[in-house]
Amino acid sequence: MKTAAEPSRTVSTPLKIGAFRRFASAGLISATGTAMAPLALAYSVIEQGGGAGSLGLVLATNTVPTIVFLLMGGLFADRLSRSRLLFLGNVLAAGAQGALAVTVATGHATTMSVAACGFVSGTAASFTVPAAQGAVAQIVPEEHLHQANALLRLPSNAVKVLGPAVGGFVVAASGAAWALAWDAFTFAVAAVLLLGLRLEAPPATPDGVMADLRAGWAGFRSRTWLWSYTAAGTVLVAAWLAGFQLLGPLVAARQYAGARDWGLIQAAFASGLLAGTLVCLRWKPYRLLMVAVVTGGALALPLTAMACGVPLLLVLVAALLAGIGLDVAIVAWNTAFQQHVPRAEQGRMSAFNGVGERLAIPLGYLVTALAAHSWSSRGILLACAGMIALATVLNLCVPDVYRVNRITPSRRSRASDDDREAAQA
Template sequence: MKTAAESSKMISTPLKIGAFRRFASANLISATGSAMAPLALAYSVIEQGGGAGSLGLVLATNTVPTIVFLLMGGLFADRLSRSRLLFLGNLLAAGAQGALAVTVATGHATTMSIAACGFVSGTAASFIVPATQGAVAQIVPEEHLQQANALLRLPSNAVRVLGPVVGGFVVAVSGAAWALAWDAFTFAIAAVLLLGLRLEVPPTTPGGVLADLRAGWTGFWSRTWLWTYTAAGTVLVAAWLAGFQLLGPLVAVRQYAGARDWGLIQAALASGLLAGTLVCLRWKPYRLLTVAVATSGALALPLTAMACSLSLPLVLVAALLAGIGLDVAIVAWNTAFQQQVPQAEQGRMSAFNGVGERLAIPLGYLLTALAAHSWNSQGVLLACAGIIALTTVLNLCVPDVHRVNRLAPKGESRAANDDREIEQQA
């Protein structure tokens, strides 16, 4: 199979690359199951008599492995075939979700068995995530990376809008086991598709595991734009999770019409993500990292709107804009990362970045629990919005952020690139 580096034939869209179509199909199929999984997992705990404590344990055992094993996954992604890692990761996830579906269907599920399956699924994710970034850069030519990243997110975001609704219907009509079984089936199909990629092993240097990790850390720390973006992302994601995911439903109950209006706010955010992907298919900014940092600050909008008790239509507009900004930020970041980090280091760099942002999950929830004793929900929401805005501004003050720009295609000058951007904006 021809990789991006080996292909000399000019293409107009990543969809003309057979390997990318296979990769995108696997991503879409897997996303249909993953969209239903959280709801099915929650109800599988509830159906066996578990409460908030049991659900918290299950969610924790699913999250912890993605932090603990992510660095190892990044190391493997730089030493082994990324397509093989993706195949094995999806196969492992299929086995874990399949086992969970069987135990739930037969009535033998317990909190510990559900947690054990979640642990295996989280472990699989820790190997899938670092391999994915590098795989896209191996498959798609440099000049088409943004379009490829947007095309990968387009169906995923569409599924994110419809998936919870379909998942809720399936769970209500047939039970959680069927939704979990579908999740397992989609992982298995994705594994079969990914097996056919056969990506080559990235170029490596001789050395052991510890030497590779040390070299990875040195490379991560030497790129100021990378570690500052990761540090800022950790704080920003923690504030977002605390304000939107944790406090949002509570504020919706007190200020709005409860679950109904919270569902509308979530739908507005998901619609914004979908709209943001469409923006990225048309707009190709030169200053990729600057755009990624700036647009992520839009996450402060719905938190501010809810903290100020604005009307529901204004909150929906704020959530929509936040979704657009978030998706533009993700696509711009992925493109900048894939263009600026060498193939041989992308697995480890992605893992270091991922560990930082995943630490935001427990950090955000812990800080919210502490702040809730002193402030009301509106006060905490406003503080979270302020943290997001301040973090965005501080990250924009890092000079290296403005030096990480889109690489011009071979033979094209910086001036030509700037002219093209001006034409697109006009």
């Protein structure tokens, strides 16, 4: 599966592949808009008189489609051209954000119209996420996947450090409509870039959609390392969102200097993500999945630090280390996934993995809301940190975690020779 823009696979770095540069540029441009969108979305609700309930409805309608339609997106990614899916998904998102920007600018926005646009954007994401995972493996040679995944994370993490501040300035100076319009524009530019990839569709299967879905589930279930990592990831995401995103601002208000210190903690975490990408550009671990599991466990550090009420400097260090660990885990996991899952199945496997982790979002918030009536914030933070540590340890007990390692051309060649000798015997 090659691209029309890729005449040769013998390259020394992914940056020498024209299709990869196009794919990475699309991601960078889109990230500049995506970083501003949450703040602009919140203030578009506030500007038309909505409160916490209205904002919750808008956020829910943006999240629910990514759970409901993600499996369908995975099926499509294994049946159709992934570049075409990425193009259509970005066009759909551009239309939704553009329509929202117009309604906000003209003063005709309502909670329902904002929620409707969010629903469309969430639907678009459920088709582009599985397609993007498989597209990288089509574009980049196997030996350069780790570096490619790190390079793709580098600009998006840099934008995460600066984007919210720039978005806040734009919203404060010009209103939410301009930030939403910029988000729509970046989706449109990304769509044009992605259309030029022209990736071939995976080999067609004679079976129907439901048969493909059943085959995908059987493949997911048969790979112990895949479903065990997904299960552990669901726990990690739920505990992290509940402890850091939900309780973090409350703890910062009670134990530290409120919004100012919480902003510093978030900045430290975002800086850690960027630093983690730089680590991945230099370090290519052999035991990919084991590294992903261990470094993901670093998310327990800032939760433990805040629960223990340590000085702010130690919380900042813990948040920085958590960011580094999370980004190393993401790059290692993406590389392991792309190397060990057949390309024709990557859309469905990515969707099954994504559904589990996205279900953690409402689960984490719901459990925290219920526990808050009986437990203190400190107790919940410690429980969340304990869940992350326990999930990490249990995942390390899975033998397959130590078998999913980085594949080099020489290892692939030796494996092929062994297979041929076994067949001849």
